[in-house]
Amino acid sequence: MEFTSSAILDTLYSLIFHEDEGEAPLSPKRSEEDSVQNSSNEPNKRSRTTRSPSTSNLIEKGANHVFQESKFAIPTFCNYCKEYIWGFTSLGHNCTVCGYTTHAKCTPKAPSTCRPKLSQMIKQNLARIEAESDNSKEEREEMELVGSERRTNTKHKRNESVGSTLHSMFRHHFVQGNLPLAVDCDVCQESFEIFGSNGWRCSRCEKMVHEQCKDIIRHQECTPRHQRLLYIKPDIKAKIKDEGEHTPLIVFVNGRSGGQYGGVLIHEFSRLLDRSQVFDLNVDKGAERGLKKYLKTPNLRILVSGGDGTVGWVLSSMDKLMIDNYPPIGIVPLGTGNDLARTLGWGTGYSGEEVSSILDSLEAAKIVNLDRWRVKFEGSEKEGILNNYMSIGVDAEVALEFHNLRNNQPELFSSTFINKFWYANYGVKSMFSEIDELGSVCSLEVDGKKLILPPGVGGIMILNLPSYAGGSNLWGESTKDYYQPQAIDDKKLEIVAITGSFHMGTIHVNLSQAIRIGQGSHVSVTLNQKMPIQVDGEPWLQEPCKFDISFFNQAKMLYSSTLPSIFGRADHDEKLVVLQKDNQRLSNENESLKKENIALVEEVARLKLEVESLKSNQ
Numbered sequence: 172m173e174f175t176s177s178a179i180l181d182t183l184y185s186l187i188f189h190e191d192e193g194e195a196p197l198s199p200k201r202s203e204e205d206s207v208q209n210s211s212n213e214p215n216k217r218s219r220t221t222r223s224p225s226t227s228n229l230i231e232k233g234a235n236h237v238f239q240e241s242k243f244a245i246p247t248f249c250n251y252c253k254e255y256i257w258g259f260t261s262l263g264h265n266c267t268v269c270g271y272t273t274h275a276k277c278t279p280k281a282p283s284t285c286r287p288k289l290s291q292m293i294k295q296n297l298a299r300i301e302a303e304s305d306n307s308k309e310e311r312e313e314m315e316l317v318g319s320e321r322r323t324n325t326k327h328k329r330n331e332s333v334g335s336t337l338h339s340m341f342r343h344h345f346v347q348g349n350l351p352l353a354v355d356c357d358v359c360q361e362s363f364e365i366f367g368s369n370g371w372r373c374s375r376c377e378k379m380v381h382e383q384c385k386d387i388i389r390h391q392e393c394t395p396r397h398q399r400l401l402y403i404k405p406d407i408k409a410k411i412k413d414e415g416e417h418t419p420l421i422v423f424v425n426g427r428s429g430g431q432y433g434g435v436l437i438h439e440f441s442r443l444l445d446r447s448q449v450f451d452l453n454v455d456k457g458a459e460r461g462l463k464k465y466l467k468t469p470n471l472r473i474l475v476s477g478g479d480g481t482v483g484w485v486l487s488s489m490d491k492l493m494i495d496n497y498p499p500i501g502i503v504p505l506g507t508g509n510d511l512a513r514t515l516g517w518g519t520g521y522s523g524e525e526v527s528s529i530l531d532s533l534e535a536a537k538i539v540n541l542d543r544w545r546v547k548f549e550g551s552e553k554e555g556i557l558n559n560y561m562s563i564g565v566d567a568e569v570a571l572e573f574h575n576l577r578n579n580q581p582e583l584f585s586s587t588f589i590n591k592f593w594y595a596n597y598g599v600k601s602m603f604s605e606i607d608e609l610g611s612v613c614s615l616e617v618d619g620k621k622l623i624l625p626p627g628v629g630g631i632m633i634l635n636l637p638s639y640a641g642g643s644n645l646w647g648e649s650t651k652d653y654y655q656p657q658a659i660d661d662k663k664l665e666i667v668a669i670t671g672s673f674h675m676g677t678i679h680v681n682l683s684q685a686i687r688i689g690q691g692s693h694v695s696v697t698l699n700q701k702m703p704i705q706v707d708g709e710p711w712l713q714e715p716c717k718f719d720i721s722f723f724n725q726a727k728m729l730y731s732s733t734l735p736s737i738f739g740r741a742d743h744d745e746k747l748v749v750l751q752k753d754n755q756r757l758s759n760e761n762e763s764l765k766k767e768n769i770a771l772v773e774e775v776a777r778l779k780l781e782v783e784s785l786k787s788n789q
Contacts, residue, residue: 233282233285234283234287235285236266236268236269236271236281236283236284236285237268237285238266238267238281239265240263240275241264243261247349248348248349248368249273250271250273250347250348251273251278251280252273252277255368256272256274263275263278267437267438267441267442267446268285268286268374268441268442268446269285269344269346269374270372272349286374286375288446288447289401289402289403289447341376341392341398342392343373343378343389343391343393344373344374344375344393345373345374345380345385346371346372347368347370348371349372350363350370350372355379356381356384357378357379357384357388358380358384358387359381361381363379363381370382371385374442375393376393377396377443377527378393395443396443397420397443397444397527397530397534399534400417400419400420400444400472400533400534401419401444401445402419402420402421402448402465416470417470418534419471419472420471420473420474420530420533421449421450421465421473421474422436422449422473422474422476423450423458423461423473423481423485424436424437424449424451424452424476425453425476425478425484425505426451426453427453428476428477428478428481428505428506432505432521432523433505435523436505437451440474440476440526443526443530444530452477452484452485457484458484458488459488459491459492462488462489462494463492466498471498472498472499472500472501472533472729473501474500474501474529474533475501475502475503476503476505477503477506479508479510479511479708480506480707480709481505482500482502482511482558483558483707486500486543486558486726487556490556497726497727499536499727499729500728500729501515501532501533501729502515502517502729503517504517504519504520504521505521506520506708507590507591507594507641508638508640508641508642509641510560510636510638510639510640510642511559511636513638513642514636514637514638514659515728515729516730516732517731519642532731533729535731536729536730536731538727538728538729539659539660539727539728539729540659540660540725540726540727540728541558541659541660541725541726541727541728542659542660542661542663542722542725543557543558543635543723543724543725543726544556544557544558544664544720544721544722544723545557545721545722545723546561546706546718546719546720547721548716548718549717549718550716556723557635557706557707558635558707558726559708560632560633560634560635560636560707561632561633561704561705561706561707561720562630562704562705563696563698563702563703563704564607564613564629564630564631564703565601565630565669565671565672566632566640566669566672567630567702567705568601568703569597569598569672570703570708571705571711573593573594573597574710577593591641598675606629606671607629608626608627608628609624609628609629609631609668612698612699612700612702613631613696613697613698613699613702614699615631615689615695616694617666617690617691617693617694618691618693619693620691622666622688622689624688625668628668628669629669629670629671629674630668630669630670630671630675631666631667631668632645632666632667632669632685633664633665633694634646634664634665634666634667635659635664636659637659641679643675643679645665645667645669645684646665646667646685646687647684652687654687654690655690660725662692662722664690664691664692664694665687665689665690666688666690666694667685667687667688668685668686668688669686692722693721695717695718695719695720696717696718696719697716697717698713698715698717699715701713
């Protein structure tokens with residue numbers, strides 16, 4: 172019985188991988204040799220010999236899988252041995268590109284049937300198209316010896332065939348099993364069995380079909396859901412039909428952010444896009460390699476998966492490369508506070524949402540400007556860039572204690588929830604500690620005017636965003652004073668003060684407000700004693716000094732929200748343009764009404780004359 176099952180699986184295996192993933196069939200002689208060898212050595216084990224397909228094969232050549240170790244909490248289908256990976260938190264491997272899954276013991280034997288890189292796949296298809304075109308030409312020449320009617324019909328059919336192939340640059344790449352629960356077949360609309368082992372999923376377009384339905388769409392064109400985000404080399408793009416405007420995307424992932432989600436996102440983005448478009452910032456030690464590779468790409472967009480500090484890391488890499496025109500950046504929030512992501516509509520934190528939906532939002536996102544500020548310390552070469560905010564005093568002290576513990580004992584910070592727990596712990600601790608009043612040890616100037624700090628101030632925040640420390644709006648929405656509403660693109664900073672950690676906690680739950688003390692385009696701070704400082708979540712203990720904060724530049728960001736309140740000048744200009752257009756339209760309508768009125772007056776006068784004429788004739 173075991174031999175019969177093995178033989179059946181052997182047959183299925185050869186059919187599946189020859190038809191769908193580019194494995195060429197073995198020659199009869201080789202098959203006999205393998206059969207003898209297997210029967211003599213391991214009669215109950217199947218041979219896994221993989222061979223490159225011939226160039227005439229219509230199915231693209233396979234590539235090596237990119238496996239990563241994975242844990243499976245539910246029974247998972249092994250694509251190699253066709254058995255399930257059983258047991259709670261079972262270990263196996265999963266291909267980050269196509270989703271091919273194996274037992275740990277099966278991984279070394281897995282064939283090279285992965286989806287090839289996009290450029291390699293397109294080159295294969297172009298070579299196939301050219302070969303078909305050459306074959307068509309030869310056959311047409313042969314048909315000249317035949318009657319004109321047959322020649323015409325055959326020529327028409329061949330041209331039609333080649334022409335249609337030019338549009339089919341993407342072909343389905345099916346991988347068996349491991350489908351999501353409660354999904355239906357995209358062909359027959361019927362459901363799958365519970366673990367989906369009888370179903371197939373295209374690793375490009377994500378269509379899911381039954382075994383018997385696969386043949387129906389096998390030769391249909393595959394349209395990746397995020398085709399506009401794929402990068403196609405210029406020399407190749409010139410040879411294929413342009414399907415509309417593309418916005419190629421590169422993804423930078425901080426694998427150490429967000430607990431376990433960094434590795435998951437690298438896997439998902441590689442699967443939905445192309446593996447060459449996804450970069451691990453920790454492996455590459457920064458974003459420079461990816462930026463240098465793609466910077467000259469028209470309409471380039473960037474997606475950063477990490478905390479606000481990771482976004483700053485990528486922006487600093489652009490500064491080093493002295494890029495004139497920054498590509499716009501979207502965010503998958505993996506940090507603790509994620510204030511920049513909150514401000515730009517990317518959410519409070521990633522918790523396993525569908526990655527395809529994130530890419531949909533990125534395609535629809537609006538490009539906006541974000542002010543950036545230079546922090547320059549007098550008498551020192553030390554300087555930095557402020558993207559979010561800066562704090563001095565009690566809040567920076569909490570951030571410094573949190574930072575030191577995380578550096579000394581990183582094993583205590585395994586998830587975003589635990590990070591927030593430790594931060595809150597230090598915040599509560601500071602509520603019962605003595606706080607130094609900043610009025611006696613710190614002075615501020617805004618746009619050349621000295622500010623008087625209120626008594627009892629224990630912390631000062633200099634804000635570029637309307638979100639602070641995980642969503643607190645310190646500046647607030649009030650318009651009762653003479654200050655302008657806060658915006659991220661108005662080239663202004665807002666300065667507020669708090670009395671201590673308890674005050675900060677009440678602000679976070681909307682029970683009170685921070686103290687507004689200034690707003691302007693240039694801020695100067697003088698410290699008369701050693702003080703804790705933090706800029707964009709990076710804290711340190713600063714010696715007595717003076718430092719200036721001045722406008723640096725504006726970065727392009729992707730805004731995934733319909734709320735316009737965070738925009739200042741740009742939003743005001745857009746509204747002004749709308750009002751001007753409305754005013755011009757009303758003015759034109761007024762002129763038209765005036766002309767119609769004049770015409771009516773003239774018509775009434777003419778009718779009066781006719782009436783008078785009729786009366787006189789009577």
